[in-house]
Amino acid sequence: MPPTWRLAIYISLAVFTFFYLTLTVTFFYIRRHKIDDFKYRPLRLNLLSAFATIMLCVMYCLRTAFYPNDYPCLLIHWPVHIGYCLWCSAIACRALSFVWTARFNLAKLQMNTVYRNNAYEGTVATLRDGKKRAIGGSKMYRLDVSDKEEEPLILKRVRKWRHAATDKWLAERIIYPVVAFSIAMALIVQAFSPELGFKAVHTVCPTTTISSVPITTVIVTFLLIICPFLCYLLHDIRDAFGLKRELYIAMVCGAAACVGYFVLEKVATAVREYFGSFMFSWIFFMLWHTISITTPLVRSFKKKETVELKPDASSKYRNFVAVLEDPDLFPLYKECVAACFCTELIVFLEEYQVLKSLVVQACNSTHQPTPLSPVAIKEKKSLSFADIPRRAEPAHNLVQTPCTVSITDTVPDLSKIPISQELYEEYMRFYYMFFDQDSELAINIHGPTLAEAKAIVGAGRFEITMFEKSRHEVFELLYWNTYDAFLRMFGDEITE
Incomplete structure (x- = not known):
């Protein structure tokens, strides 16, 4: 049985996390038209990434509260598979939408006052x-x-992808299929993992078994292949709202969360009695949520000059x-x-x-x-x-x-x-x-x-x-x- 102090602290933290994340997302949705740069923050993508953050952060706290062997493996398995895939795909789609918006505005400048001598x-x-x-x-x-x-080549390219820059298109073509893939992957892994069976609830959850390979592969692919590609697309863009910086912070937080987990899980094992393996991830995901959701929400209450x-x-x-x-x-x-x-x-x-x-x-x-x-x-x-x-x-x-x-x-x-x-x-x-x-x-x-x-x-x-x-x-x-x-x-x- 976990110590009473740890149960009290981390269950309270789980309750706080749930209400903090849920309330800020709710008010973000209600006050979305009061946020200055809202039209450059795709609503659907923000809500999906926030949902993934809620799912993961609450699980982090409960897993730490009942560490080591009193929390069902199934309640780790499903949030990890769906949550990470949803969060990674939402961040990638936000970056793609932002890149298109920036390129399109630059293309407008290229189209401005393009003169040529005509036939008459x-x-x-x-x-x-x-x-x-x-x-x-x-x-x-x-x-x-x-x-x-004579039309600038950049304009041809950005106009070609106009339909693919909306949050609806990105969600339907990328995020929803990724979530479906994560569910299928979780079902397949569960079918071949005895500790994830429905008949008997297992609470001893090894992290080095074959069942952790698929989701680890997905996360590593996102961090080592997709993130560098997104950074390449973003590197020469300047924006006055700090949205590019937010996306960089999101990718850094994702990488730091994974590194922190493996450090506590494999190296500093003694610390897990007080600070669970997932708590570094909790810190970085909460930081990202505060920057991307809470900060714009607070700014929306700032009195504007009239x-x-x-x-x-x-x-x-x-x-x-x-x-x-x-x-x-x-x-x-x-x-x-x-x-x-x-x-x-x-x-x-x-x-x-x-x-x-x-x-x-x-x-x-x-x-x-x-x-x-x-x-x-x-x-x-x-x-x-x-x-x-x-x-x-x-x-x-x-x-x-x-x-x-x-x-x-x-x-x-x-x-x-x-x-x-x-x-x-x-x-x-x-x-x-x-x-x-x-x-x-x-x-x-x-x-x-x-x-x-x-x-x-x-x-x-x-x-x-x-x-x-x-x-x-x-x-x-x-x-x-x-x-x-x-x-x-x-x-x-x-x-x-």
């Missing part, structure tokens, strides 16, 4: 019916094969504007925005500069602009990167103002600029690129601003300044969501 003079624009027209010429043309070949952005309110905001206007710091800021997984915001600003240059061209044009012809507004399928037209590079030397300066402040008298056919189609292209909520570059702005833009497009009442509110909101989103991360990531460069 002028700007290639996309109409609502999906046809391409060369403004300034009456001919219609089709996108030839060379256009598709002060309206005022351009002259603080020196910090003025520094933010200076970064956007600095030609050396702006590329670093783009990298930071990609690390925050909101590349569409910085793409919006750069495309806004292109739109501004076209307005300036129209203002300085010596010929009479083509009048706007009425066009029937029809619904259009969602925009993808392949649909974003490539156009000849506009005369940027006409635009002397940075992206922090609006079209209104750049052009002195907008009332003299009619909405020409060229500007109309460029504004339509800009709208579909950033305001169609099914677009890959859709910006997450306030509902009223989005509704106003949709109403203008639906009524055909185009205005030169129709995107100014959106530009202001994009600045707010960038300032509140990315500038602090930029200071953390590139503070040294700013100081220099």
Whole structure:
């Protein structure tokens, strides 16, 4: 019979472990929309890994409480087989999903403002019916094969695996089959292991028998083959949320848990009377759960700033504007925005500069602009990167103002600029690129601003300044969501 003190301590620890893990996971699910980086933490994968952690950690405590020969071997056998396989596959799937998200955001930057000279003079624009027209010429043309070949290779690859980056696809194609495999493996091992029989409950559980070989092989394969491969995929990714660091910690915790178990089981055997072989594993799994579930949950209760952005309110905001206007710091800021997984915001600003240059061209044009012809507004399928037209590079030397300066402040008298056919189609292209909520570059702005833009497009009442509110909101989103991360990531460069 185990000592009373050990029973009391470790059974209490098992109860605490169960309630701590269960409650934190429950509140994580309830408050998931309050967590800043939740959309980059696949819910299904997090819940499955948390379930595996609960199963394993409770078993660790109970096994230690009834050590050495008072805990049924079956209650070790099944949690170990299912728990380890579930946890390892969930971590691997989280890493794969994260890698795809990061690669996709980098690919967005590569697609931004990709210029080429087209077959006709002028700007290639996309109409609502999906046809391409060369403004300034009456001919219609089709996108030839060379256009598709110009698409960055990385974009082709990440788009190909888009469907495989969702937690549902990863769970159905990887995790569930792995769990089914673990159950089948556990049944086969149990059938050939006398100490795991149902008729007589065995409590003497040897760790060196043939029954431990399959699960040991699975764990070693994960640690020595899968983890290095995942590290290779992750090593050149930068993220501002610490998700890459979390995945590294998960793999280190998994390795440390296994090493700690074998050290206590085979080397420091005397310690097991006080600190069971599984308790190192308990420590590292609890540490991982605290980092991946509890810490984001606690942060969700942190009161967020709701002060309206005022351009002259603080020196910090003025520094933010200076970064956007600095030609050396702006590329670093783009990298930071990609690390925050909101590349569409910085793409919006750069495309806004292109739109501004076209307005300036129209203002300085010596010929009479083509009048706007009425066009029937029809619904259009969602925009993808392949649909974003490539156009000849506009005369940027006409635009002397940075992206922090609006079209209104750049052009002195907008009332003299009619909405020409060229500007109309460029504004339509800009709208579909950033305001169609099914677009890959859709910006997450306030509902009223989005509704106003949709109403203008639906009524055909185009205005030169129709995107100014959106530009202001994009600045707010960038300032509140990315500038602090930029200071953390590139503070040294700013100081220099």
